[in-house]
Amino acid sequence: MSDGLNDARAIRIAEIMTDFRNLQYYLSQLRATPTAEEYYLEGYSLLRQCTTEAQTILETPFAATAGTGGNADQEKQQLKSIIVDAAVRRFQCQRSFLRSHAGLRWMNSRNSILRGQKPNASHLGALQAADTTLRMELLSITDDYVESTIRTQDASQGKWLAEDPSLAQIQQILMTR
Template structure:
């Protein structure tokens, strides 16, 4: 017996995929190479390159299409398939948001570093300021957690009036991500 919610599920998947597509655009547009290659191995530029790699991975990893057969007919099978696709899309959006936030922190680091160096090269007079900027980046990256991202995305979806009744749990998302890292 159908619950009549497959239209909502389909719309929800479309919303999540649209969000993910937007995130992928921003992730792909972020710089990965510094203007001066002497800065290549600095913390912020290394973080930006890792974000680009992570963004490519989340885009390229295969979807889990193993949906169990249901006994409730075509509508119930469609429901099971939509829930599987929703988990896949939701987890990709979650990971995309994490990458995007990490990139934003690294791009702030680049700006702060440029403000300290004023177009010049690092020297001993910059050491304490550059260390402080590196520490700020590490602190910001540490605040980007699965829990904070999940809560932020959930609050955003609710504020936009989106149907969130069947959104996957954070634990389900984390399982999905772990399965793609193997």
């Protein structure tokens, strides 16, 4: 029997998909133009990886689970399935978004250090510090942190979160993909 929450579920899907679309748009706008010597540096590789991840998320097919029972019950099961899929995709995009921001900070730091010059021995310490900062930032972008940023934002906006998947559910789904 339907519980009368299908409208709330549909609104939740729209909210998650709006966040997902915004993240996808941001990730599609990433542009870095490293020189041939810089192309394989950690930060530039990270930015390319984030763009590729975003495209892969878009290309992953949706595997809907069909509900059984009456129309309202089928709709309920389908909406729940869409919430889970959309939440997993948004989680993935949020992780790529946070990682890309770390890459952009690295790129901006590198550009500030070099000021249009070719890297030389006088830049070595500062460039190594920028690389270390990038690595530390990436280590801090854990699944727990990503999930926390999403939940905090949603909760602060008063969104209905009752049927959002837990981090453990998201991780389990990602392991099967």
